[in-house]
Amino acid sequence: MAPQPEEVDESSSWPTNYFNYFTEIEEHFQKARGTSLFLMSPLDWALVETWKNAGVPLDAVRRGIDVAFQKWREKKNRTQMVNSVAYCAQAVMLEAQVMAGVAQPAVSRAERAAPFSLEELDTYLRQNAAEIRKSSEFAEIALAVERLAADSAELYKDLEDLERRLTALEDKMIAIARLRQNEEDLLAARRDLDQQLRPYRGKMTADQLAMLERQYLERRLLEKAALPRLSLFYLK
Numbered sequence: 001m002a003p004q005p006e007e008v009d010e011s012s013s014w015p016t017n018y019f020n021y022f023t024e025i026e027e028h029f030q031k032a033r034g035t036s037l038f039l040m041s042p043l044d045w046a047l048v049e050t051w052k053n054a055g056v057p058l059d060a061v062r063r064g065i066d067v068a069f070q071k072w073r074e075k076k077n078r079t080q081m082v083n084s085v086a087y088c089a090q091a092v093m094l095e096a097q098v099m100a101g102v103a104q105p106a107v108s109r110a111e112r113a114a115p116f117s118l119e120e121l122d123t124y125l126r127q128n129a130a131e132i133r134k135s136s137e138f139a140e141i142a143l144a145v146e147r148l149a150a151d152s153a154e155l156y157k158d159l160e161d162l163e164r165r166l167t168a169l170e171d172k173m174i175a176i177a178r179l180r181q182n183e184e185d186l187l188a189a190r191r192d193l194d195q196q197l198r199p200y201r202g203k204m205t206a207d208q209l210a211m212l213e214r215q216y217l218e219r220r221l222l223e224k225a226a227l228p229r230l231s232l233f234y235l236k
């Protein structure tokens with residue numbers, strides 16, 4: 001009998017599920033927790049972003065969440081509900097290590113259908129450009145996003161490349177916003193981060209904590225400056 005082709009794990013395909021990363025994780029956590037009322041906190045969003053940037057497969061996150069909740073339910077004395085995705089951080093990273101040898105999908109990333117339409121992409125880019133243009137310090141960034149919107153039909157053919165362009169622009173926008181940040185705002189952000197992160201520090205390595213802190217502070221920085229996230233991950 002001829003050997004069968006390896007099964008492709010669609011949960012890690014790109015971009016079919018790639019841009020649904022945040023939504024899928026939030027919905028899976030809600031399901032595991034047993035309530036649809038839960039919304040991820042800024043710390044949770046920052047943590048998920050570190051997983052996304054590190055290339056942690058979506059399926060590894062799902063499995064890690066399930067394992068963490070299973071262990072929590074097996075505890076005899078449960079005094080508190082799980083109120084943060086950070087509770088699952090250690091289990092997620094262990095699952096990611098287990099899946100480290102999974103073969104890459106055989107189908108080219110660029111050949112997969114996008115999870116949003118060209119019209120939705122065009123609207124997303126133009127709305128972001130308009131938000132950025134409200135602050136004169138970011139006029140150059142706004143112009144660059146407007147140019148991307150003008151070429152959206154062509155860029156839609158290669159969303160991976162568009163994501164790289166948007167990431168570069170967001171990094172530049174964050175650098176400008178950081179120069180405008182005063183010491184009081186930075187101190188307040190770090191205090192808030194320390195308070196939220198304190199219960200979960202023991203579940204993460206030093207490198208993971210450093211990445212999480214950076215993502216959280218960048219997210220807080222953009223929110224304070226009323227600037228949008230540019231990544232296609234935030235296109236809903």
